[in-house]
Amino acid sequence: SSLATTFLDLPLANPLMNASGVWCSVASQLEALLESESGAMVTKSCTLDPRNGNPEPRYRVLDGNKPWGSINSMGLPNEGFPYYLRYTERHDYETKPLFISISGLTLDDNLAMVDSLKDAVTPAILEINLSCPNVPGKAQLGYDFDAMDTLLAEVTSGYGQRQLGVKLPPYFDIAHFDEAAAILNRYPSVAFVTCINSIGNALVIDINTESVIIKPKDGFGGLGGDYVLPTALANVNAFYRRCPEKAVIGCGGVKSGHEAFLHILAGATLVQMGTALYEEGPGIFTRVKAELLEIMKQKGYENLADFHGKLKTL
């Protein structure tokens, strides 16, 4: 069996990569991802200028009981767009593809970053984050369909019809899947969608301290891990069905070959890991690769195409 695949006509050794935001904020982390067995990698969503983000504690792993996961309200801390643009100029693209994630605080900031990327003519693949749930006072673009439409119209024309993708928040209503897909399908240069970002504004409470467990936003933060897997699979499959011309990248609840297999079955071409990578480190790619290969072998699948998108219904 082989995990080899292609994405936007680029060859990848395997479909696994990090989720933006995890193990990808500074050069040392990006170099560790490059050296890891991931098939690709993405940078931390960046703003035009560097940001410190929210006060700590702002990330906590929820490992007391089952299910397992994380809550975060980082607040978009990042080194600023120029730092990541410089990294795209020194990345080794022969080793693996690189995605660059942007999450401008304003439409103009997003357009300025897109413009610089277009002029840089870098092989890095742009993933625009429409779903950052943790910047106080800022609504997620992915939940404001008019704003999302306007952004895509401006960005796709600004990016000269070059292929790009969007990172979407989870949707929970069929009408929202329909409406979001209808907008995305009007932009052929939006070549992929990454589903999902964390489930925004969850609240984890500790019975012993009778308190929330992260400092920002009175404890409200984005949820990741086991808790989000069924919602992630639903969003992957919903957009896989509605956007036949686009690729879907799955993200949410992947911590082993098992969940990676489910995401690919549901229609994901690539699979991102967030919480599990945060906790285990880049060695996780070696483990999950082996687990996915083992599952494929047990099932008699030679390659990813043998089961990609082949989810059965009853």
Ligand SMILES: C=Cc1c(C(=O)O)[nH]c(=O)[nH]c1=O
């Ligand atoms: C880019 C900000 C994000 C953040 C953050 O920096 O708080 N956390 C997430 O779970 N998803 C995001 O998209």
